[in-house]
Every structure is written in C-alpha cells, then in structure tokens.
Amino acid sequence: MSERIIKYSEAIQEAQAECLRADPSVFLIGLGVPGPTGIFGTTRGLVDEFGPDRVMDMPASEGGMTGVVLGAAVSGFRPIMVHMRVDFAVLSMETLVNQAAKWHYMYGGKMRAPLVVRMIIGRGWGQGPQHSQSLQAWFAHVPGLKVVMPATAADAKGMLVSAVYDDAPVIIFEHRWLYSVTGPVSPGLARTPLEGARVMRSGRDVTLAGFSYMTIENMRAAEMLQEVGIDAEVVDLRSLTPIDYETVGESVRKTGRLVASDTAHTDFGATAEVVAGVVERCFASLKKAPVRIGLPFIPTPTTPALADLYYPRAIDIARAALKLCDSTREIADLPAKTPWRDVPDSTFTGPY
Missing domain, CATH: 3.40.50.920 (Rossmann fold)
Incomplete structure (x- = not known):
C-alpha cells in the first residue's frame, strides 16, 4: 500500500476533525476559525460538520476568551484554542502564565487544565513587527506549560492529537511556511509523543x-x-x-x-x-x-x-x-523561488 501524502495544514485539520468526532468534550474556538479560509485551511469545513456550538468564532478579546476557555477546561472539556498570530496571544499571557500553567500544581494534582492553544508564528507578506514574531521562548520559560513545534505533517497531526488528550496545557507553535509542506500521515487518532527529538x-x-x-x-x-x-x-x-x-x-x-x-x-x-x-x-x-x-x-x-x-x-x-568544519570550499546560494524572500513560493497565499 502506498503512503498517504497530505499537507501540513490538512494534517492539522484532520487531527481536529477526528478528535471532535471521537470525544464530545472537545471543541474548537478562535478568531476566524469557522471562516471560509479556515486559518490557512487548518479549520476549513469543520463548522459544517460539527456546527457552531463546537466550532466557534470569538470576539477580538483574546485575554477574556482565553479565560473562558480555561474555565471550560477545568470543568471537564478539552478545548482547542487558535490564535492566528502569536502576537495576539500576548493579550492572554496572564491567563496562560498565572492561571493555566499553575492550576495542577496549586491544587496538589487534584485539578487539571487540559487546554490546547495553537499559535501561529513566522513570516509572510511583510506583516512586520506586530504580526510576524516567534515568541516561543516566552512560553517555554514557564513551568507547567508544554511547548511543542512540529515541523512535519505527521508530527503536526500526531502532536495535536496527543496534546488534546494530555491533562496539561499544551502550546503548539505552527510556522506559516510549513502549511504547504507535504508528507506521509497515518489515518486515525495516531499519537506522537510531546517530547523527544x-x-x-x-x-x-x-x-x-x-x-x-x-x-x-x-x-x-x-x-x-x-x-x-x-x-x-x-x-x-x-x-x-x-x-x-x-x-x-x-x-x-x-x-x-x-x-x-x-x-x-x-x-x-x-x-x-x-x-x-x-x-x-x-x-x-x-x-x-x-x-x-x-x-x-x-x-x-x-x-x-x-x-x-x-x-x-x-x-x-x-x-x-x-x-x-574548517573547510575552504564555497557554497553558492540557491536561486530564490520568488523575488521577495518573505514569501516561500508562488503557491503561498494569505494572509489568512
């Protein structure tokens, strides 16, 4: 049997769909999540299958909505929250750093906060200082948060599934230039460990x-x-x-x-x-x-x-x-696929 090759973005969409089908406690929320572009295609079509009660848009109030999602997580739900730019997630730092990351520890292991937050990083189309940052080191500095950065389509799916079923808050960073990368991805709820190179x-x-x-x-x-x-x-x-x-x-x-x-x-x-x-x-x-x-x-x-x-x-x-390596050899640069290196190739469209 030949390997099934799909895009990184399709692997994320598939992981969410399979988790939503398998577990009624899972829901998906984020600014633009049910929209026609579906956050670079990663949420496209999910609202049609699962409805607006489980695939939800949200107001541009990242701090307040992250608090709502945390409340759902400690009440028995397994939410997936999407910040289409990590820059926007800065507004939710208090909830993530002072609340979600500390919950399990402060309550002696008796309470959990199974919250997944997808944050999009990286460059594209000259979006500049407030829409192109990579702030993963901020979150990695906080005990209680798990931080992963999948680079392949298989890991994009497998790590997301593992994150949904982990009882700790998990931050997943997705680089915009990875969404069109393809690779073999297993069907079903296959999991990739959240640690290990x-x-x-x-x-x-x-x-x-x-x-x-x-x-x-x-x-x-x-x-x-x-x-x-x-x-x-x-x-x-x-x-x-x-x-x-x-x-x-x-x-x-x-x-x-x-x-x-x-x-x-x-x-x-x-x-x-x-x-x-x-x-x-x-x-x-x-x-x-x-x-x-x-x-x-x-x-x-x-x-x-x-x-x-x-x-x-x-x-x-x-x-x-x-x-x-103390080599005296020289390496010539590869020709750029586009005249502007803030875009990887002509198939890369956006900004959403």
Whole structure:
C-alpha cells in the first residue's frame, strides 16, 4: 500500500476533525476559525460538520476568551484554542502564565487544565513587527506549560492529537511556511509523543539542530553541504519543553560540531538554551564552539529589502557549518523561488 501524502495544514485539520468526532468534550474556538479560509485551511469545513456550538468564532478579546476557555477546561472539556498570530496571544499571557500553567500544581494534582492553544508564528507578506514574531521562548520559560513545534505533517497531526488528550496545557507553535509542506500521515487518532527529538538525516561531520521551519532549512543546508563533501546530521528538536538533550547530545558526541537554529531571536532564545545544555553535557566532545542561527535582536521589518536581510536561510546555516568544519570550499546560494524572500513560493497565499 502506498503512503498517504497530505499537507501540513490538512494534517492539522484532520487531527481536529477526528478528535471532535471521537470525544464530545472537545471543541474548537478562535478568531476566524469557522471562516471560509479556515486559518490557512487548518479549520476549513469543520463548522459544517460539527456546527457552531463546537466550532466557534470569538470576539477580538483574546485575554477574556482565553479565560473562558480555561474555565471550560477545568470543568471537564478539552478545548482547542487558535490564535492566528502569536502576537495576539500576548493579550492572554496572564491567563496562560498565572492561571493555566499553575492550576495542577496549586491544587496538589487534584485539578487539571487540559487546554490546547495553537499559535501561529513566522513570516509572510511583510506583516512586520506586530504580526510576524516567534515568541516561543516566552512560553517555554514557564513551568507547567508544554511547548511543542512540529515541523512535519505527521508530527503536526500526531502532536495535536496527543496534546488534546494530555491533562496539561499544551502550546503548539505552527510556522506559516510549513502549511504547504507535504508528507506521509497515518489515518486515525495516531499519537506522537510531546517530547523527544528525531534524527531526520544521519551524518558524521556536523550537527544541524533546529526547531519548526528551521528543520526544513537544515535539510536544505545538509544537501548544500553534501555537494562540498561535508556530511551533516539533521536533528528536528520538535519539543521546546523539555528539550531532548539525549538525542542532540548523542549527535554532537559523534560529530563534535553544532549549529543550533530557531525561528526566533538568538538573544535569550531557544538556541541559547540548546547550546548551553549541549556544552554542559558534551563539552569534551566539542571540536569548535557551537554556533546559533536566528533573528537579529531588532523588531521584524516590513519592507522587502530589509526582510531579505533579516531572515536566516539554508545558505546561512551551510556557511556556518563550513566554517565549523574548517573547510575552504564555497557554497553558492540557491536561486530564490520568488523575488521577495518573505514569501516561500508562488503557491503561498494569505494572509489568512
């Protein structure tokens, strides 16, 4: 039997549909969720099957509505809430950080808050400082919240299903550039663990470890490096809390070199935590100091000219790896699929 290949966005839509069918305590809510575009297609058609009582729109009151959803979660429901931009979720930080994350602990394990919050990160169409941020490090800093960043269609579905049936609040970050990525996805309520990295490509010379969309860039960088004789191992870190230091550490002990990448700022971010953890555990195995790849510490620009300089890509990862390997070879940049690098290709449409 041939593998079933679907889009990342379709995998998320399917996961929600199957959870809604299987469990009457599950409902879906978010600004624009029942709309015709269906949040990049991830909620399209669900209101037609399950009705407006289980697939709900909400007012532009993220803080208040997150409180309502938390109340439903502690009352026996398993809600899935969608913030179409992580920037909007900033308004719900009090509820998520001071309430949802603390509930199980403060009540001695007798109460639970099985809340799933999907937050969309990443770039597109020059949406600038208030609509393009990647704020995952904020949430990962809070004990009591589980934070995952699936990079493949299979993990997008499997991690969402696992999150729905987890009794802790789970934050799922989805990068906009991943929605059209395709891959094999199993039918049914198959679950992917909410922790643990995966080796996507085996190699011996350098470890490329990244979160979310940067895993795709790492795979491209590995192909570039292969052309000049560098064998890169690619690790999809997948979970931000907890970080799987065992898997990435095993890779670094083999290669002796690490390039850690994330969709967010390098300063005070996830890559800093990855590098610190690897140095603490694998210092004797390192041949060179690890390198971090991420955004510069300035707000997201809107203009195409600045955006082209702002976002790291596969070529930046590959060149950093070359330097770590003391290679004198050069790598040419791949031609852009679009004249504007804030859009991955001509099939990418938006903004919703």
